[in-house]
Amino acid sequence: MMTQPPSSQFWLTCPFGERATQVFLGVLFAALLIVTVLHVAVPQGSPLHVNAYTVNLFGKYLSYALLAVAVDLVWGYLGILSLGHGAFFAIGGYAMGMYLMRQIGDRGTYGHPVLPDFMVFLNWDSLPWYWQGFDMAWFAFAMVLLAPGLLALVFGFLAFRSRVTGVYLSIITQALTFALMLAFFRNEMGFGGNNGLTDFRELLGFNLRSNDTRLGLFLATGVALALGYILCRAIVTSKLGRVCVATRDAEARTRFIGYRVERFQLFVFVVSAMLAGLAGALYVPQVGIINPSEFSPLFSIEIVLWVALGGRATLYGAVIGAMLVNYAKTVFTGVMPDAWLFALGAMFVLVTVLLPKGVAGLLQKQRRKKTPTITKEATA
Amino acid sequence: MRRFLSLGFVCCLLLSLSLTAQAQTNVTPPDDKSAYALLEALDVDSYRDKGEAITAVLQSDDERARDWLQALLDGRLQRSDDGRFIVVLDNSGRNWPVADALTGEPLGEMSRRELDRIGINNALRNQLRSAIAVVDLYSPNVERRRTSANRLLGEVDGELLAPINELILEEDDGQVRNRLSQAVAIYRTEQGEMEGVEALTGSLHPRARVALSRAAHGDDPVVADAARNALASVEQNLKINRGVETLYFGLSLGSVLVLAAIGLAITFGVMGVINMAHGELMMLGAYTTWMMQQLLPGQPGLALVLSIPAGFLVAALVGVAIERSVIQFLKGRPLETLLATFGISLILQQLVRTGISPLNRTVITPEWMSGSLVINDALSLTINRMVVLAFALVVFAGLMLIMRRTRLGLEVRAVTQNRAMARSMGIRATRVDIMTFALGSGVAGLAGVALSQLTNVGPNLGQNYIIDSFMVVVFGGVGNLWGTLVAGLSLGVINQVLEPWAGAVLAKIIVLVFIILFIQKRPRGLFPQKGRAAEG
């Protein structure tokens, strides 16, 4: 899949050229290293020590960052504003959650050898068919990618084939995630209803309640983010990436020069959905619960906000956005519990009004003068 | 329902009634000692004893009896620390104005600490209601007679039969007469008498049906047959009523959706602004209603009417503020409007939480909007929803007029079609934007006013409707008011038709899936916008 590094003349679609990737990966791995060192090497109590809580927190941010990259891929480069990416994230999460539930085995409160607690307690006698196989790691991990991918494939096939565009597309993606949320809230669905899946113990034999596992998950998420980033990079800098941008800016024209736009859209949409699923799978063991609220339309909108805030159509911008917003959230809810929503809301308003190109826009102001990366609103 | 007019009770009742009849001629007011004893008997723990005490009060030919019973029923009959019996005149707040139960003279205010309420439970409540009903049968006031006649359906038993039959003969009000005779018929049917069944044939009243179904399982085969036929004869009729009811439910739900969405249809459809704060504008409308009711205590109706313009203004002004402060800087970037207004919605919500309270506010439903309109014994339509439905249609019609008939509407349409051209023809596009957004926001405010009569008035009010609103607008076709109307109403009906057999959750899911698939078929909604404006 990897293409050779695209020759330098294509900096237009990727404002920093390959250097952006190098810088980004450099910073990312540096950060992973710093945190690890500060956590492991620096003794407790020292002001520089990073405790497990913080590591865990960053792990969560990283999984959000991966999700943001996935959204930026479809929105920034393909011009599809998905207000339903939370759904793919959550499905990935549930796939992982189901595996973790099966790992609990008979250590649940009821000590049932096979059934998760909530099933015992709803009086189910056996596992529903769609829970089969999730006791096997390889199967569960495959599902983490396949389940969201399949959903995206079916949904995207219908939508793109019939050329649903702009706002209409956004709203039906929203309808999709909304419907899924309602469905997962139902206890009959067999996903634990509102309580979702929780009380996880082990992942691949590692105890989820040990700090080493947390560090491991944090690093794993970092690596996953790096790989996801490289993959998206490869896509957007390839000729296919340019076809995407072409589609974003002039769909009809792209058709008339012979590209089957709907297939390109479908391909990228599915890839993005799978990345989102992966992000979800990494998120769940770190926060220790997955419940239908991850399907909530407002969450999906928030993801888009991270991307917008970081800078649309620049992958590293998406990462910055996700990091910034969620870190701000953590700080605000801690220091100003009653007023943090004001701060968050104000942040969204100000950034959209003052920094139309997001934070990344700041980083490349001069170049902006010459390069209208986004000339036309995809949803206009 | 159990019989509350037990044999003994009714005997004394009739006695007391005849007495009160005489009492009109020569009144001998009982000394307050005996009256005090009557009331004292009420202040006991066991509800059975209370029941008997109530009977005793009825028997006493004391003309204050009805007032006492009424006060007891409302929980306003209380006892103060010094053992006096008190009628609380108004039990809102922490200190209550009170009057002496016996003399009726006002005793100023007392606090809850000094008072002991004489509690009753639902059983006693029923007994009291029946008792008062029987008393009221003799009341000169027709309304009281009617309510008590209604009350007596299925409550009649042997001892009441004779007096009621008499009353039927004396009664001059038709309604009361036929209610009473129905009540008698129900009793007869339950006794397994043929003429009872005949009299009830064709009646839709649930009590009548209960009586018939009991008779249908009775031992006399002839009567049982007749009863069965009687029940069967109304089946069809009931089905129709059921259908009408569901349709009405659907329309009223639809009307709510339309109200919530129509403002969006303007800001979103006409201006292309994706206003995530729309729900919060509705919330403001609802809070305005609450404010008005606080300003005009005791006149909820008037307050509600006044809050229609008020709600519109408040929301419209906030809308203008939003437009000026944020949206005008996002021309031609509809997506950014989504992001910015989402931020605004967060701010507005938290503003209400910290500024007013995170708790829901009480909005009172005025008399003329509560209860339901009785079409027949099996079908009655709730009035508040009827009002909302009408309101929605009026608002829609108003918007149509503005868009079609006024200068503003013309300019708005011009600007939507071709901004540059409109400008060059001297239309001040900015002004039009402000007006349009104000209009859309104001309508959201109106929706809020209406919603305050149906659901919570709280900080989350907006969030519960914003998604549905977008669905409706998109389903109807962006920029088309008719589309919004049809979409809202039809989605409402579909939902309510599905609900009985699919359940509330599934029904909603099915509707959403339906919308998704529908958009596949018609990528531009129910009524697609024509012309260049639709391209892109």
Added chain:
Amino acid sequence: MATQHNYPSRRFITSVLAAAVMGASAQAIAQEDDPIKVGILHSLSGTMAISESTLKDTVEMLIEQQNEAGGLLGRQLEAVVVDPASNWPLFAERARELLAQHEVDVVFGNWTSVSRKAVLPVFEELNGLLFYPVQYEGEESSENVFYTGAAPNQQAIPAVEYLINEVGIERFALVGTDYVYPRTTNRILEAFLKDEHGVADEDIMVNYTPFGHSDWQNIVSEIRRFGEEGKPTAVVSTINGDANVPFYRELANQGIDAADIPVIAFSVGEQELSGIDTAPLVGHLAAWNYFMSVDADENYDFIDAWIEHTGDEEAVTNDPMEAHYIGFNMWAEAVRKAGTTEVDAVKDAIIGVTVPNLSGGYAAMMPNHHITKPVLIGEVQDNGQFDIVWQTPSTVAGDAWSDFLPGSRDLIADWRKPMECGNFNVVNGSCGGSTAAEEAEAALAE
């Protein structure tokens, strides 16, 4: 050309991360001094703020009072408030922050079951103390959690017994929001009604609705027809929060009167009523372990203190607030007893602690970390208050594991040494789960 743009970006990103690291660890060292830290974990924003924010104020008030009374062990108390924003993963994160960063000695918090489930592993891992003040579905007993709200046997079962014995109800509509508390409660009630009172299947109607359900027309008219079939009927409502207002409004408008079809609710208290025009609801019922209208001096003092604290004449008190009142005093008492705030010591000391409740009686902490409570049935009055029409002769001890669920019939919890087990199986005499598997099959076979 591009190089000149790397530096700002690198500097920027690193600085962000650095800031993050600093910020996070700065909080960690900030707290190393005298006051006893009391964590408050209630949502102040989002959908649950409506219920939870008052609980935060309650705990703050209790802390103030304690400090005015000279604090605990000669140390002042200090509240550490965080906002989990009605977001379940955030609850876990915040809980971890309270315990790991702020190193609080005890936490009062949570409302929804899902949030409790989310924080449970955190409290068990970091060995914290959580006082959970809301009535819940039971089926749980954690070493680190103290359940000061009602278990099903302290609310649902007595309520239904009242309906049957005192009101003579024969038909039941079990209406609830579709989540675990109503589901479990209704399953317990169904089993109870059928086994203990021989209620027939067709006399039980069960209906679930989504959260915040606002259109009740169909369901209410269904209930109306269900009640029109001759037998005295009642609705047992486990409808949650926001959905109640439209539900009661619809009841009133469709003319369903408490005298015809009483509704008995398990999650509607004074606070919920304060959002409703109660005039049409007079006579509908609620089952709690405390009502604001309770006639006891402790209660009147509490109410006055509360009104003073909030500065709102209209402010109401409710059952979960009492639960926090009890929980807080129990914790304080246990700390005094143990002479330290050290978690394990407090855990041992608190079992058996008895403190006054607000209804003139006493509440004791049971070995299963549930407490004893009186069960009160109240009828709604037109002033938004409840009139207590019935109450259990004595207090009822909370039962973590319901006797009416096959999975938990033979489970008990006892955190005293030597047993120290949350799910001890009295049949096979081992800790760690029931013979649920067989039980479940057996139940299905029946």
Added chain:
Amino acid sequence: MSLLQSLRTRDRVFEFMAPAASPVDVRHGPILYMEDVTVSFDGFKAINNLNLTIDNGELRCIIGPNGAGKTTMMDIITGKTRPTEGSVWFGSRHNLLNMNEPEIASLGIGRKFQKPTVFEALSVFENLELAMAADKRIFPTLTARMTGEIKDRIDEVLETIGLTTLRFQPAGILSHGQKQWLEIGMLLMQRPRLLLVDEPVAGMTEQEMERTAELLTGLAGKQSVVVVEHDMGFVRSIARKVTVLHQGSVLAEGSMDQVSNDPNVVEVYLGADDEEAA
């Protein structure tokens, strides 16, 4: 992707300097037939049983007042609009009515829009690269590499359209005329059998027009070209055969002189000319 489609869209490996091979069968002369085509948008007939035949290698000019259906006609040929009735054949083998835009495009029909549409975020170079005839399925596109030949081919076209100096500028900053040229360039990259050119010289200076004229006439022969234009001067300068459309059907056909002397044409068209120019 079904076997059939994959067969249809499969492209040959290109000899870049050679004319694009395409499966079109033109042994019987005409490359495009339109027979009795009618399109109506809710009642209004934009095209009213139109009959049109373009010979292989022909250069045809189509004129007509606004609303005559010129653009709609192009929409039909390129698959954007489906006619209510009639048939459209490309060569004698391909029925265009059951193909979509990309299929038609890859058959070798290129189109230039009335309003120049180029990919503004992409550089001039990239615009041409995307347009170039190549395997346009997903994975080939994903793994496509920039080879010397492709560069040369693109440079050659850049030369022809005189944008060599602007090759790495984003197309967004080009002037109107330059965009027109770029779009024509993109057509050349496609090496289509049939070019549909909608108002190529709108907003061009005199000499730009001349170069366009040369270009188009030069193309004719190996490729068939259909030009829709209002500018009579331009039409006269290139036209061999002219078709006049009016109210969705052919009003007259023939050499420029013939049609311009045709009384109907004079009546409906030339009168409108000035107002057209406005």
